[in-house]
Amino acid sequence: MAKNLIPPVKGTRDFYPEQMAVRTWLYNTLRQVAESFGYQEWEAPLLEILDLYAAKSGEELVKEQSYVFKDRAGNEITLRPELTPSLARLIAQKQQQLTFPLRWWSFGPFWRYESPQKGRTREFFQWNVDLLGIDSPEADAENVAVLATFFQRVGLTPNEVLILVNDRRLIEAQFDKFGVDRAIRPAVSSWIDRRGKMTPADWEAYGCEIGLSESQLASLKSMLDDKDLWKQSPEQVRFYKAIEALGLNQYVRFDPSIMRGLLYYTGTVFEAWEVGGEIRRSILGGGRYDNLLADVGGDPLPAVGFAMGDVVITLILEKYGLLRADLPVYPAPVLVTVFDGDSTLASFQLATELRRAGLKVLTYPAPDKLGKQFKYADRVGARVALILGPDELSGGQVAVKDLRTGEQRVVERGETVAVVNQILAT
């Protein structure tokens, strides 16, 4: 370990070229999927005023997990912990000029001051996909279809990942039916959320603790076990029909225990989970949030959207061997060696000729021994090495070596590009 090295900030990740290649691949993939549904890319500032999140995100997210600092003017600034409030602001600012339904997507960095562990860092990237202006189960289904298509695109099957769907309106109606006091409903929601993590006895005891009666407890238990509960919701029925029409119903399943922590969800909610259950962390979460625009000061506007973090999805892709092995971690396929101090500039000129012909070309910017330069070419994954020594220079030629076959030949300078391209094509 090097001494006196300033360590990276806890919970951040360094992206060496290998990791950057993965991130760029992920970005390109989800961009293609989002664009195939007609979503447009956008971006918000990474810094926002704290008040933007104050009322609408989860309490804990704002008060304990956000990076907050005062700028030099004394304003409370937040490193954004999520994107949806920024989206609401951008929409509200131009609401009269935009054409709805509006489909926007974004991929950028977010920060949450939490304890880093598997699948969770303090600085992470998030894919956000939102559809605004339409309140229909079909809009929800289309939004979910974007991420199901993403799963399909990267090679994840319904045996590996599932999108679990619920509807808060449906559960609220059940709460009404069972006479669950409005004051304890948030606690009941998190109690439902926690079912899988506790023993049945502890879970029931906890249910009593938050104020549920014996009969409410029994009713809620049978509600959570009712796989057909969705049939009581006209919205849910239409949602699954639409998903089926989109050809993605294999990826989607009703689950009455999906509640979501964020306060602004109003209708359909969903999360994606790994089926095997080894990665015990949701891959993404989303849902309908019809009140948020009005809450930030805009005109009321229905909306649905989801967010997927890069950390967990990368874990999943790794687990199932779906990260592409052919990611471009090599700098360039062609290296122009430098024979000696006198011919360095001639080599540079040759490199420029090749680059102008569209090739990616490395030079070796010091007259080291050729053996060392070839070794370097090998290490960095170059396919072709070019040598411009005294013999070649005097004859207007270039030595071209195929580093895979070891075959080398001397060609006329004007043919160099064609010969190199020929080798690269094999």
Added chain:
RNA sequence: GUGCCUGUAGCUCAAUGGCAGAGCGCCACACUGUGGAUGUGGAUGUUGUGGGUUCGAAACCCAUCAGGCACCCCA
């Protein structure tokens, strides 16, 4: 904030109280106009840090720092 685990060479890890090592990688040479393969040789450590126990500590004890994992919450 709480609990558990781990810190030894560039990397992965041995050494369980008795000379701090291996594999890989790195460097040099064989090969002064040619890489991968092979061979020969070589370099590398305040054993995270500070204290304590001991004739003797990488190992045992205390403290501290860092990282990982889990709870909480969430992408």
